[in-house]
Amino acid sequence: MKHLSLRRIWLIAQRDYFGYVKTVGFWLSFLMPIVFGGIGILAISAGLDFQNTRYETILDTTGQDVGEDMVARYTRRLVEMRQTITDELPDAMQAAVGDQLDSELDNNLVLVPPPADTIDGLQPYLKGERTVNYEGEDITLDGALHIYSDNGEARARYWSSNVNADLLPSIARRYFRDRARANYLESGGLTLDGYDAATDDLSGIDTFDPTKPVTDTESGQAVSLTDRIPYWVATAAAAFLWFTVFAGAYMLLTSMLEEKLGKLMEMMLASTQFVEIMFGKLLGVALLTLTSLAPYIILVGFGAAAAISMGDPEVIAGIRQAITPKMLVFFPVFLILGYVFYGAFFIALGSLSESMQDAQTLTIPILLVLTACVLVVPAGLADPNAPLVVFASWFPFSAPFAAIIRIPADASWAMLTGSALLLFVSTIGVTWVATQIFKHGVLSGAGLKPLGAWFRRVVLRQKTVS
Amino acid sequence: MTDLLTFDSVSKTFGGKAAVNDISFSVGRGEIVGFLGPNGAGKTTSIRMGLGIVRPSAGRVTLFGERPGPAAFGRIGFLPEERGLYKKQTAREAVAHIARLNGVHKADAFTTADAMLERYGLGDVAAQKVKSLSKGMAQKVQLLAAIAHDPEFSILDEPFSGLDPVNQQVLEGIVRDLSRGDRTVLFSTHVMEHAERLCDRIILMANGRVAFDGKTSEALERAPHRLIVASPDPRLTDTLTPFAQTLSREGDTVHADLKRNATSQAILERLVAQGVTITRFEPRTPTLHEAFVAMVGADVLGDMAANVADDTPLEEDAA
Numbered sequence: 001m002k003h004l005s006l007r008r009i010w011l012i013a014q015r016d017y018f019g020y021v022k023t024v025g026f027w028l029s030f031l032m033p034i035v036f037g038g039i040g041i042l043a044i045s046a047g048l049d050f051q052n053t054r055y056e057t058i059l060d061t062t063g064q065d066v067g068e069d070m071v072a073r074y075t076r077r078l079v080e081m082r083q084t085i086t087d088e089l090p091d092a093m094q095a096a097v098g099d100q101l102d103s104e105l106d107n108n109l110v111l112v113p114p115p116a117d118t119i120d121g122l123q124p125y126l127k128g129e130r131t132v133n134y135e136g137e138d139i140t141l142d143g144a145l146h147i148y149s150d151n152g153e154a155r156a157r158y159w160s161s162n163v164n165a166d167l168l169p170s171i172a173r174r175y176f177r178d179r180a181r182a183n184y185l186e187s188g189g190l191t192l193d194g195y196d197a198a199t200d201d202l203s204g205i206d207t208f209d210p211t212k213p214v215t216d217t218e219s220g221q222a223v224s225l226t227d228r229i230p231y232w233v234a235t236a237a238a239a240f241l242w243f244t245v246f247a248g249a250y251m252l253l254t255s256m257l258e259e260k261l262g263k264l265m266e267m268m269l270a271s272t273q274f275v276e277i278m279f280g281k282l283l284g285v286a287l288l289t290l291t292s293l294a295p296y297i298i299l300v301g302f303g304a305a306a307a308i309s310m311g312d313p314e315v316i317a318g319i320r321q322a323i324t325p326k327m328l329v330f331f332p333v334f335l336i337l338g339y340v341f342y343g344a345f346f347i348a349l350g351s352l353s354e355s356m357q358d359a360q361t362l363t364i365p366i367l368l369v370l371t372a373c374v375l376v377v378p379a380g381l382a383d384p385n386a387p388l389v390v391f392a393s394w395f396p397f398s399a400p401f402a403a404i405i406r407i408p409a410d411a412s413w414a415m416l417t418g419s420a421l422l423l424f425v426s427t428i429g430v431t432w433v434a435t436q437i438f439k440h441g442v443l444s445g446a447g448l449k450p451l452g453a454w455f456r457r458v459v460l461r462q463k464t465v466s
Numbered sequence: 467m468t469d470l471l472t473f474d475s476v477s478k479t480f481g482g483k484a485a486v487n488d489i490s491f492s493v494g495r496g497e498i499v500g501f502l503g504p505n506g507a508g509k510t511t512s513i514r515m516g517l518g519i520v521r522p523s524a525g526r527v528t529l530f531g532e533r534p535g536p537a538a539f540g541r542i543g544f545l546p547e548e549r550g551l552y553k554k555q556t557a558r559e560a561v562a563h564i565a566r567l568n569g570v571h572k573a574d575a576f577t578t579a580d581a582m583l584e585r586y587g588l589g590d591v592a593a594q595k596v597k598s599l600s601k602g603m604a605q606k607v608q609l610l611a612a613i614a615h616d617p618e619f620s621i622l623d624e625p626f627s628g629l630d631p632v633n634q635q636v637l638e639g640i641v642r643d644l645s646r647g648d649r650t651v652l653f654s655t656h657v658m659e660h661a662e663r664l665c666d667r668i669i670l671m672a673n674g675r676v677a678f679d680g681k682t683s684e685a686l687e688r689a690p691h692r693l694i695v696a697s698p699d700p701r702l703t704d705t706l707t708p709f710a711q712t713l714s715r716e717g718d719t720v721h722a723d724l725k726r727n728a729t730s731q732a733i734l735e736r737l738v739a740q741g742v743t744i745t746r747f748e749p750r751t752p753t754l755h756e757a758f759v760a761m762v763g764a765d766v767l768g769d770m771a772a773n774v775a776d777d778t779p780l781e782e783d784a785a
Contacts, residue, residue, distance in 0.1 A: 005536075005539075008567055011563070011566055011567055012567075015552070015555075015563060019552065019554055019555075022554070023554070258552075261550075263546075263548040263549060263550025264550045264551055264552060265550075266519070266544075266546035266548055267544060267545065267546050267550075267564065267608070267611070267612060268564070268567065269517070269519050269544075270517050270519075270539070270542050270543075270544030270612075270621075271539045271540065271542070271544075271564070271567045271568045272539070272567055273536060
């Protein structure tokens with residue numbers, strides 16, 4: 001690496017960066033999340049509902065108001081559900097989200113009065129031959145629940161030309177199940193509401209962390225949202241790191257392929273070193289990857305800012321707890337090392353390819369390794385100190401993802417530094433090997449056969465019979 | 467004369483096969499040197515070693531007095547045999563990009579690119595993307611990219627291949643421009659006419675070795691002089707035989723490869739003295755190709771690729 005020129009590295013990075021950024025395709029994919037996000041926000045603001053509203057009816061021929069009771073119970077359950085969801089949210093969001101929920105719940109299913117007294121009389125409406133006038137509009141009836149009496153027992157049948165429609169049948173199923181349970185309990189002098197109240201008290205189990213300091217109140221050691229947020233942040237950071245490597249890797253591969261097909265490499269070698277070309281490409285694609293991820297980073301930033309501004313102390317405390325000095329130091333370290341480690345592989349493999357088919361064939365093994373390594377993230381979330389996760393945090397292929405996920409579990413500075421150093425040394429080794437493969441790939445043909453011959457001759461020092 | 471590039475007993479093997487075998491030569495400042503030989507003769511491998519892209523298996527190569535490498539960056543203009551440019555760059559961006567890699571500042575690089583493209587008839591396409599240019603135009607753009615930084619030493623690998631006669635002539639002009647002052651040019655070709663017209667000196671590679679290294683006129687002297695004579699007189703062949711290495715007759719016309727000491731003047735005098743009626747008397751100026759056939763044999767020129775390693779082989783131990 002004598003006379004390594006940062007200027008040349010920067011020029012190569014610039015060329016690669018602007019080579020992609022100037023294309024229409026890049027801007028389409030760049031703007032897509034912003035456009036779709038904007039459309040989504042506009043649609044929510046305008047109260048638009050893209051779900052199809054189903055107009056259905058309940059024909060109750062039992063004479064016992066079973067249908068009416070069913071609707072009343074369903075409505076009560078919706079109100080409870082709304083309350084449960086909004087209670088979990090910060091105060092400032094409760095009203096807005098509650099209104100949105102009301103709107104969606106109301107619009108999904110509209111029950112209209114039955115336009116006929118018998119199921120036969122409903123058939124023309126269900127077939128679309130006749131329409132129902134509802135609030136001044138002619139609408140087509142999408143389905144009908146027929147509740148009838150069978151030897152004194154209420155039963156139901158559902159009629160619809162849409163064989164997959166299940167909303168009203170599922171409401172009916174739940175109602176009839178509850179009705180059967182209530183009847184059974186009543187036979188023993190009990191009520192369903194009483195049964196539900198008794199079991200609800202037992203369903204919530206609080207979690208306590210013995211390592212948390214003991215406080216005056218019993219809830220001091222209870223695990224809260226604040227305690228969980230650092231793990232979620234670490235998971236998101238590891239996922240971001242993996243996504244950056246994955247997205248960057250493919251760009252490096254195609255960039256390298258473009259270089260090979262462009263046949264400009266040999267000309268550049270009269271003014272640039274192999275390693276400068278490689279680092280230039282790594283830098284250019286890294287900037288490109290960050291640019292293409294910028295909309296997502298901005299959206300996440302806005303989300304975090306919104307969460308903080310909403311003033312929920314638990315969330316703010318959780319975010320503060322997640323952004324530790326260890327995270328601030330090691331996230332960029334593992335991001336850079338992980339990217340260079342994998343990126344060097346992809347550059348080398350791209351240099352051996354003559355077509356996208358070649359590239360796909362050659363990269364399957366490393367993609368499998370990359371995919372296998374990301375599986376350590378959910379394992380780390382479940383137990384950051386599991387033997388597999390500890391091993392993965394030292395193994396260079398998985399270290400970038402595993403080490404990050406272990407930070408909230410109070411991984412030591414020594415462990416994190418050691419893992420980063422091992423990854424650094426491995427990255428230097430991988431970069432050296434990749435440079436050799438890169439030289440070989442640029443100056444000779446594609447594929448693994450000549451690479452195998454090179455490996456036998458140069459690494460294994462086998463004599464070739466001429 | 468200062469030597470810019472020297473090869474001292476240099477060999478290069480790939481997988482046990484010799485691509486270049488114990489070659490020694492040098493290129494001095496201010497020369498235009500033709501690096502000639504058939505495909506597979508070892509020209510490209512030698513050029514790669516000269517630039518430090520490939521390391522020799524044995525011997526020593528120096529460029530500007532040092533081992534080839536980064537120290538020479540910016541002083542060399544290199545056009546490789548494989549043609550290529552970034553297809554989405556415009557012609558001026560392509561020229562400026564390589565110039566900047568060779569150390570030229572951004573503004574100067576674009577100014578030079580515009581001026582060069584204008585000068586060599588590509589001003590109208592300067593803002594067009596490379597993918598929309600014809601092959602000949604793209605090739606000229608690449609050559610301009612290779613030399614836009616005004617290198618001391620230009621190394622051009624088969625610069626004329628793939629060009630039509632008009633563009634070949636333009637390229638000859640560029641090579642002449644390149645060699646002004648004390649600038650140096652080494653270009654490889656297997657088309658002898660270009661070397662004959664452009665070179666002060668030629669190096670002939672054959673079978674991975676240097677078969678000839680000297681002035682063009684010296685090479686031409688090694689070629690047999692030819693003579694075409696036509697006469698209805700049956701004594702024509704007998705009269706020519708003492709002067710000829712080989713003779714072939716087609717009807718009244720005899721083609722003769724003359725012996726080294728035979729001259730057209732002496733033959734004409736003999737024919738006149740013997741009263742042989744001549745209807746055609748045509749001495750032929752020897753070509754470099756004929757000189758090379760005389761030096762290495764037609765079979766070597768014809769079968770070269772089968773006898774040596776491929777000229778763009780597996781890279782073994784590039785520097």
